[in-house]
Amino acid sequence: MAxxxxxxxxxxxxxxxxxxxxxxxxIELTGRDSEARIxxxxxxxxxxxxxxxxxxxLLVDINDVPGLDGIxxxxxxVEIGALVRHAQAGRSETIARHAPLVAAAIPQIGHPxxxxxxxxxxxxxxxxxxxxxxxxxxxxxxxxxxAGARAERTVAADDFFTGLFETALGAGDVLKAIRVPxxxxxxxxxxxxxxxxxxxxxxxxxxxTARTDGGGLAGVRLAYFGVGATPxxxxxxxxxxxxxxxxxxxxxxxxxxxxxxxxxETGAVKRHLAGVLLRRVAKQLMEGRP
Amino acid sequence: MSAPIHxxxxxxxxxxxxxxxxxxxxxxxxxxxxLGLTGSHVGCEHGVCGACTVRIDGVIVRGCLxxxxxxxxxxxxxxxxxxxxxxxxxxQAAFEKRNALQCGFCTPGMLLTAQELLAAGGVPSRDTIxxxxxxxxxxxxxxxxxxxxxxxxxxxxxxxx
Numbered sequence: 001m002a003x004x005x006x007x008x009x010x011x012x013x014x015x016x017x018x019x020x021x022x023x024x025x026x027i028e029l030t031g032r033d034s035e036a037r038i039x040x041x042x043x044x045x046x047x048x049x050x051x052x053x054x055x056x057x058l059l060v061d062i063n064d065v066p067g068l069d070g071i072x073x074x075x076x077x078v079e080i081g082a083l084v085r086h087a088q089a090g091r092s093e094t095i096a097r098h099a100p101l102v103a104a105a106i107p108q109i110g111h112p113x114x115x116x117x118x119x120x121x122x123x124x125x126x127x128x129x130x131x132x133x134x135x136x137x138x139x140x141x142x143x144x145x146x147a148g149a150r151a152e153r154t155v156a157a158d159d160f161f162t163g164l165f166e167t168a169l170g171a172g173d174v175l176k177a178i179r180v181p182x183x184x185x186x187x188x189x190x191x192x193x194x195x196x197x198x199x200x201x202x203x204x205x206x207x208x209t210a211r212t213d214g215g216g217l218a219g220v221r222l223a224y225f226g227v228g229a230t231p232x233x234x235x236x237x238x239x240x241x242x243x244x245x246x247x248x249x250x251x252x253x254x255x256x257x258x259x260x261x262x263x264x265e266t267g268a269v270k271r272h273l274a275g276v277l278l279r280r281v282a283k284q285l286m287e288g289r290p
Numbered sequence: 291m292s293a294p295i296h297x298x299x300x301x302x303x304x305x306x307x308x309x310x311x312x313x314x315x316x317x318x319x320x321x322x323x324x325l326g327l328t329g330s331h332v333g334c335e336h337g338v339c340g341a342c343t344v345r346i347d348g349v350i351v352r353g354c355l356x357x358x359x360x361x362x363x364x365x366x367x368x369x370x371x372x373x374x375x376x377x378x379x380x381x382q383a384a385f386e387k388r389n390a391l392q393c394g395f396c397t398p399g400m401l402l403t404a405q406e407l408l409a410a411g412g413v414p415s416r417d418t419i420x421x422x423x424x425x426x427x428x429x430x431x432x433x434x435x436x437x438x439x440x441x442x443x444x445x446x447x448x449x450x451x
Contacts, residue, residue, distance in 0.1 A: 112350060112425065
């Protein structure tokens with residue numbers, strides 16, 4: 001098949017392929033090659049390979065690794081295994097009841113065929129700045145369970161996303177699961193996303209959580225996506241919302257967010273749309289259902 | 291650099307197939323070029339257009355975002371097999387009757403995607419149909435006729451059409 005079509009390569013560059021039998025085996029295989037990448041759903045990774053944005057020399061396929069596709073409540077947290085497919089998460093009663101923010105975000109991820117293969121762990125590990133699930137993890141104050149050559153460790157969402165497509169995952173690490181707090185009776189969530197076409201990456205998106213407290217909100221966490229290199233907390237807007245000052249919160253976004261122009265929109269449009277979404281999501285938080 | 295060739299054995303439209311593939315070969319390119327099953331089409335090669343939609347182990351996937359080497363031991367269904375089996379016959383007839391195809395490039399993907407929606411049962415709303423086929427781009431029809439065709443089949447299958 002053609003390597004160069006019309007002057008631009010449209011097929012992946014050559015790489016080797018290995019199937020991991022276990023998490024330990026995956027760690028061992030990726031340890032052999034500094035330019036190895038882990039292949040889970042592949043819905044983001046293989047697209048980058050097709051366009052030669054990425055040229056790993058080895059793909060370590062973890063799709064057959066057992067024990068990574070569970071959804072369970074453990075110690076007040078919803079634990080979602082890295083290989084849970086988006087479609088599976090979308091059908092999950094446990095997630096619908098105990099992590100409704102995630103349930104609200106899933107239908108926005110790509111399209112049905114993408115959701116049949118794409119995985120929760122892959123979305124978090126790939127950390128596309130316009131993706132929904134990293135922002136949901138940040139809004140929920142969740143954590144990421146990582147296996148590596150060292151002992152298994154847990155990284156809080158606030159510390160996990162470190163740069164553009166960069167996370168706390170290092171060479172030889174395998175993301176095993178994410179955990180998010182199980183929704184209490186006082187928990188509220190909100191989710192809104194603007195995209196040109198259904199299923200597109202977001203122009204701007206907002207995932208939010210809070211607790212009802214008296215007549216107002218406490219513990220507000222606003223996680224924007226599509227506005228920077230990582231999902232971003234809008235902390236001044238959070239404080240204003242907790243004071244029930246919605247107009248102040250929208251104004252505070254000018255300090256909280258400074259979206260760069262990108263291929264989809266200018267920073268100014270994104271900042272404006274961030275305010276539009278904040279008004280919609282604030283309503284969802286106050287009314288208790290999106 | 292050269293990469294090792296992998297031997298894979300899989301079931302394609304009910305037949306066992308044994309081939310040797312480079313790891314970088316996508317499933318849709320493998321189906322088209324190694325097996326001559328050109329009913330699945332290559333469009334955007336990054337998962338958004340849906341022209342490459344096939345079924346792996348009973349669920350629709352993007353053939354451009356799956357590697358052939360990952361399909362060892364799996365069961366693949368393409369438009370050729372699903373058409374021959376008659377599974378899509380009512381959808382195909384409705385598409386033809388309602389002019390839901392012109393050039394036909396998107397059609398195999400549309401049919402497989404529509405079938406997955408309808409297999410869940412019930413009569414989905416037009417909005418639900420649109421959301422479900424949002425990952426299948428059509429450049430010819432403007433989509434209304436496609437939604438009409440899918441809706442009519444849903445109604446007929448539910449006995450309410």
